[in-house]
Structure formats: C-alpha cells, structure tokens
Amino acid sequence: xxxxxxxxxxxxxxxxxxxxxxxxxxxxxxxxxxxxxxxxxxxxxxxxxxxxxxxxxxxxxxxxxxxxxxxxxxxxxxxxxxxxxxxxxxxxxxxxxxxxxxxxxxxxxxxxxxxxxxxxxxxxxxxxxxxxxxxxxxxxxxxxxxxxxxxxxxxxxxxxxxxxxxxxxxxxxxxxxxxxxxxxxxxxxxxxxxxxxxxxxxxxxxxxxxxxxxxxxxxxxxxxxxxxxxxxxxxxxxxxxxxxxxxxxxxxxxxxxxxxxxxxxxxxxxxxxxxxxxxxxxxxxxxxxxxxxxxxxxxxxxxxxxxxxxxxxxxxxxxxxxxxxxxxxxxxxxxxxxx
Amino acid sequence: xxxxxxxxxxxxxxxxxxxxxxxxxxxxxxxxxxxxxxxxxxxxxxxxxxxxxxxxxxxxxxxxxxxxxxxxxxxxxxxxxxxxxxxxxxxxxxxxxxxxxxxxxxxxxxxxxxxxxxxxxxxxxxxxxxxxxxxxxxxxxxxxxxxxxxxxxxxxxxxxxxxxxxxxxxxxxxxxxxxxxxxx
Numbered sequence: 001x002x003x004x005x006x007x008x009x010x011x012x013x014x015x016x017x018x019x020x021x022x023x024x025x026x027x028x029x030x031x032x033x034x035x036x037x038x039x040x041x042x043x044x045x046x047x048x049x050x051x052x053x054x055x056x057x058x059x060x061x062x063x064x065x066x067x068x069x070x071x072x073x074x075x076x077x078x079x080x081x082x083x084x085x086x087x088x089x090x091x092x093x094x095x096x097x098x099x100x101x102x103x104x105x106x107x108x109x110x111x112x113x114x115x116x117x118x119x120x121x122x123x124x125x126x127x128x129x130x131x132x133x134x135x136x137x138x139x140x141x142x143x144x145x146x147x148x149x150x151x152x153x154x155x156x157x158x159x160x161x162x163x164x165x166x167x168x169x170x171x172x173x174x175x176x177x178x179x180x181x182x183x184x185x186x187x188x189x190x191x192x193x194x195x196x197x198x199x200x201x202x203x204x205x206x207x208x209x210x211x212x213x214x215x216x217x218x219x220x221x222x223x224x225x226x227x228x229x230x231x232x233x234x235x236x237x238x239x240x241x242x243x244x245x246x247x248x249x250x251x252x253x254x255x256x257x258x259x260x261x262x263x264x265x266x267x268x269x270x271x272x273x274x275x276x277x278x279x280x281x282x283x284x285x286x287x288x289x290x291x292x293x294x295x296x297x298x299x300x301x302x303x304x305x306x307x308x309x310x311x312x313x314x315x316x317x318x319x320x321x322x323x324x325x326x327x328x329x330x331x332x333x334x335x336x337x338x339x
Numbered sequence: 340x341x342x343x344x345x346x347x348x349x350x351x352x353x354x355x356x357x358x359x360x361x362x363x364x365x366x367x368x369x370x371x372x373x374x375x376x377x378x379x380x381x382x383x384x385x386x387x388x389x390x391x392x393x394x395x396x397x398x399x400x401x402x403x404x405x406x407x408x409x410x411x412x413x414x415x416x417x418x419x420x421x422x423x424x425x426x427x428x429x430x431x432x433x434x435x436x437x438x439x440x441x442x443x444x445x446x447x448x449x450x451x452x453x454x455x456x457x458x459x460x461x462x463x464x465x466x467x468x469x470x471x472x473x474x475x476x477x478x479x480x481x482x483x484x485x486x487x488x489x490x491x492x493x494x495x496x497x498x499x500x501x502x503x504x505x506x507x508x509x510x511x512x513x514x515x516x517x518x519x520x521x522x523x
Contacts, residue, residue: 020371023403026411040409056366066402069409113366121362130360 003338004094005206005213006198008032009302013194013290016111021055021195025067025107028197032103036199036209040069043199044099046076047090049083049106050294053118064107075099082106082259083196083298084221084320084330090200091219100205107195108294115191115293123324124226135324136188140180142233142325143264147182151234152267154182160263161186164286189261189291196299203338214305214316217339218247221330228325236272239319239329243273246331253333254313257300259320261291269319269326297321301332308336373403376415378487384479386418388453396454400489420477421498422450425509429466444469448495449509456509463496472508474500 010031017024052060061078079085083106090102116134123129146152158173166186167173176184206213222238225231256275260266287296297320304318314336322328377400380387388399389412399418404411427446444466447456475495485491
C-alpha cells in the first residue's frame with residue numbers, strides 16, 4: 001500500500017452562518033493551500049462531499065467549485081456523502097499511483113432548511129420516508145430497544161451527556177424532560193453550519209509539506225442494510241468490520257474521534273469497538289454539541305490528525321458515519337509513524 | 340421476468356405501475372454576503388460588481404468569489420447602467436412558465452467596465468437588428484415596483500451609439516483588454 005498522510009486541515013462551525021457555501025469554503029481552502037504552499041495547479045486531485053438536499057439546489061457542489069478555482073481545468077470528483085468518503089475516494093486515487101497531492105473538503109449548511117425533513121428523505125422511499133419519521137424519533141426507537149434489552153442503561157447515557165458537555169452533571173441530565181422518549185435534549189445533537197478542508201500527500205511529498213504528517217495506516221468503510229427491519233439495532237456489524245479492516249486493534253490508540261451525534265450511538269459504538277471511555281481519550285468537541293451533516297465525519301479525521309501534528313497523540317482513530325442509525329461506517333487509523 | 344406468486348384474492352388485480360410519494364421541503368435561502376450586498380443596492384437602482392483580488396477583473400453580478408481562482412472578492416464597485424451585447428439568442432417558441440411575447444431576445448450583457456456578462460432581455464429592437472457589439476442601456480421597472488430582486492431591470496434597449504467592433508465585444512474583449520490570451 002502506498003503511504004498517504006494528512007498534512008493540513010482547516011475547519012469552521014457555527015450554529016447559523018450568513019455566508020453562503022462559497023464564502024464559507026474560500027477561507028478554509030485558501031488556508032490549507034497557503035499552509036502547504038501549494039496552489040491549485042499543484043494539487044493532483046480535488047474531491048468534495050456535500051448534499052443537494054441541504055442546499056435545496058440540484059448540483060449545488062458545482063457552485064461550490066467557485067471556492068476552489070478550477071481554472072486551468074482540474075481533476076475533480078464529488079460524493080453525496082460525508083467528506084470522509086471523499087477522503088476515501090481520494091485515498092484510492094493515491095493507491096492507483098496517479099496523484100501525489102490532493103485537496104479534500106466537505107461542508108453542510110442545514111440552517112436554510114429543516115434538517116429533520118432532509119434526514120427523512122434518506123429513508124426507504126416506499127415504506128418509510130412517506131411517513132416522515134424524524135431522526136430523533138428513529139434514534140429513540142433504537143435507544144428503547146437497547147435499554148429494554150439491557151445493552152445500555154440511562155446511567156450510561158447520562159454519563160455520556162456529561163462527557164460530551166451537553167449537561168454539566170447527571171442531576172441536570174435527569175432533570176431534563178424527555179424529547180423523544182427515552183431521549184432527552186442532552187442526548188440529541190445541536191446542528192451547525194460548517195465546513196472542513198484538508199490537504200493529503202503521498203510519502204516523499206508529505207514530509208516536505210508537514211513537519212509531522214499524520215499517516216493513514218488503515219482505512220475501510222462498510223455498510224449495513226438500508227431496511228431497519230432486517231437490522232439488529234443493538235449491534236453495528238459494519239462499524240466492527242471496518243474497524244478490524246482498518247487495523248484498529250493492531251496497536252493501542254491514544255485518541256478516538258468518533259462521529260456520534262447521539263449519546264446512545266456514542267455508548268453503543270464504544271461498546272462495539274471496545275473503545276475506552278476515558279475522557280482524556282475522547283474528543284474535546286463532541287459532535288453532539290455541533291453536528292454538521294456531510295462534514296462531521298471529515299472533521300473527526302481532521303481532529304484526529306491535529307492531535308498527531310500537536311504531538312498530543314501518536315496513534316488515533318477517526319470514525320465517520322452516514323445514513324440512518326449509523327448505517328454506513330468509515331474507520332480511519334492515523335499515526336505519527338508510517339508503521 | 341420471473342413469475343410472481345400472489346395470494347389468489349388479489350391475483351386478478353391490475354399490477355401497480357408506479358407509486359407517487361410527493362415530497363415538499365421548504366428553505367429560507369441564504370444569499371451570502373456578496374449577493375445580499377448586491378441585491379440591497381439593486382433595490383436602490385445601483386448595480387454593484389466585485390473586483391477580483393487576483394487580476395482586478397470586474398465581476399457582475401457578484402458571487403462572493405472570483406470563481407476562476409477561488410479567491411474571495413470583498414471590494415465592490417458601482418457599475419454604469421450601459422453596456423454592450425456580447426452574444427444573444429432569439430426565442431421563437433413558447434417556453435412553459437414564460438409568458439413573454441414572441442419572439443424575444445435574451446442577451447449576454449457586458450456592462451461598461453465589466454469583464455463578464457450577465458443574462459437579461461433586450462427589447463425595443465427588432466430581432467433582425469440585434470447584433471453583437473450593439474450598445475444598450477437598462478430600462479428599469481417603475482420606482483415603486485423595485486425591490487431586492489433580479490427582476491428590477493425590465494430589459495435593455497439600444498442607445499443608438501456606434502457598435503463596439505466584433506473583436507472587442509463580449510468575452511473577446513477580455514483578451515483585448517488584457518492584451519494576451521487569458522484563461523477566462
């Protein structure tokens with residue numbers, strides 16, 4: 001496998017942004033290009049992730065290329081998925097041996113529309129989507145199942161809410177009324193507008209661009225069924241498989257940046273992956289507090305890389321999820337060593 | 340097609356050919372800083388452009404960045420209400436949703452000083468007399484109908500001034516003004 005590293009990243013999240021997507025992304029893309037000293041003509045491949053359903057506009061990602069500057073013409077691609085999958089496509093392109101550098105970015109701006117409605121449209125279009133079930137309620141169905149089965153406890157959800165910082169303490173958690181029973185507000189995400197841009201480079205080039213490149217030592221993504229009825233909602237086989245394939249268990253990790261927008265998903269995923277609950281090993285900015293559809297996953301990868309650049313960690317896990325109830329999962333293991 | 344077995348009670352029913360599941364979603368569009376500034380001033384009958392920080396190109400209407408380079412455009416400039424036709428199209432067939440009298444002329448209008456064109460209608464000009472390089476001026480809606488909308492200018496009409504030479508009209512003018520082959 002060709003060794004590829006993340007060498008620069010920039011991100012921004014705000015609850016409601018008045019900039020449009022182009023105005024939001026220009027400073028981020030400019031920042032990573034300036035930090036690495038690369039201009040667009042020196043970047044082999046550009047790949048982005050975003051959703052037309054958030055923008056309310058067909059082919060909205062084409063407009064956002066105004067933030068990149070595709071003159072002279074560039075090699076470019078897009079996924080209607082979280083940017084973590086754009087990074088995966090880019091990583092494959094590196095493995096093909098056709099590029100040495102790449103720009104990956106993703107963004108989501110849910111504030112102009114109703115994210116709960118947008119999320120409903122990703123469901124099975126015949127039997128489920130016409131019922132417009134909202135994301136909180138679907139997650140509550142899963143949470144109820146897990147609680148009744150004894151797989152998780154409300155104590156664990158409360159602990160997670162405290163860890164994530166949606167409440168200050170457990171008393172505060174239990175004082176909250178339920179929002180979508182059994183979930184409370186503290187269990188559910190606050191949505192944010194935001195974006196992230198990063199530069200990747202292959203071995204040989206990465207060392208020139210960054211003092212301590214964050215090497216991708218393993219990356220894999222897997223998918224569970226689209227139909228809730230055939231899934232066992234008390235387990236996430238796709239996440240477990242992806243983690244194993246990405247080499248998560250080959251060595252200890254110092255930090256796990258997991259993309260869990262609900263406490264129940266955080267608790268479940270940590271159990272499934274056997275991840276430590278030690279707060280020191282958790283992200284400082286939990287996605288529950290600022291969930292940006294299409295960008296949160298890539299943002300986790302950026303944060304996992306940042307910990308390596310800052311020498312706060314040497315081996316990190318970044319996780320991204322997409323689809324209803326963590327249907328699709330991507331695992332990316334980063335290291336300060338090439339391994 | 341494989342044979343599909345259904346209960347005998349529904350065996351003779353007509354098969355479903357399609358299903359309709361209407362979806363409606365509402366958005367409150369965020370125009371962004373550039374479009375917002377443009378539309379506010381457009382409601383005051385002023386046309387703003389932005390200046391590219393890379394090479395000084397004047398872009399109308401502003402979109403927030405110079406899309407060629409991905410560079411933020413933060414400097415605005417007020418444009419005159421006159422320009423020339425860079426290219427045009429005469430529509431002779433009705434298009435659903437557009438109740439304009441046929442035939443009508445859509446044109447790529449280059450405001451004086453602008454480096455890019457923008458789409459608008461040309462009227463008070465028979466289609467056979469419309470030409471690339473023809474000088475035009477804006478005809479605005481009555482003052483009490485003007486708002487923050489792209490519809491403020493009803494159409495553009497000929498001024499009667501001499502044409503711009505074909506070689507200098509529209510995007511060709513870009514190369515003339517820059518004095519070299521540009522990527523734009």
